[in-house]
Amino acid sequence: MPFKRxxxxxxxxxxxxxxxxxxxxxDFSVKxxxxxxxxxxxxxxxxNQADTETxxxxxxxxxxxxxxxxxxxxxxxxxxxxxxxxLITDKNIDKLIDYAEEKGRTEFSDILKKHKExxxxxxxxxxx
Numbered sequence: 001m002p003f004k005r006x007x008x009x010x011x012x013x014x015x016x017x018x019x020x021x022x023x024x025x026x027d028f029s030v031k032x033x034x035x036x037x038x039x040x041x042x043x044x045x046x047x048n049q050a051d052t053e054t055x056x057x058x059x060x061x062x063x064x065x066x067x068x069x070x071x072x073x074x075x076x077x078x079x080x081x082x083x084x085x086x087l088i089t090d091k092n093i094d095k096l097i098d099y100a101e102e103k104g105r106t107e108f109s110d111i112l113k114k115h116k117e118x119x120x121x122x123x124x125x126x127x128x
Contacts, residue, residue: 028057037061038068042077045084062087063095070100070108078108082115090119 028037037057042065044054056066062081066088069077081087088096093116100108 005083029113034064035068038040038065041065042074046076046080059087066096067099070096070103070105073085073105073107075107075111078111082111088112088115088119093119 028041038061041054041058041061045058066078066081085124093112097109099111099117100106100112
């Protein structure tokens with residue numbers, strides 16, 4: 001079992017080193033609290049600093065990260081992911097809409113429903 005820092009106990013020096021490793025080296029395998037990783041990934045994605053590792057982590061953890069963004073009322077991250085174009089799909093968008101509605105975040109469910117309509121239009125078979 002890998003060593004896990006006790007952030008509540010106050011391993012500040014190690015915590016900062018872990019945070020720096022994730023942020024600067026984009027090493028998302030470092031054992032820090034998931035919400036901290038989500039925050040870093042959202043920041044890097046929003047600043048167009050998402051390299052291959054960050055993008056892979058973002059894609060792998062997409063639903064968790066976007067639920068985190070919805071909880072934080074972070075419309076910027078949700079809009080950035082929608083603009084990216086390939087991460088939110090017709091397969092995962094319903095889960096996000098349901099989550100936003102459960103949390104009473106109508107601004108997010110509205111944004112996601114609008115995007116869902118665009119996805120359905122794009123995926124609609126064209127008549128010949």
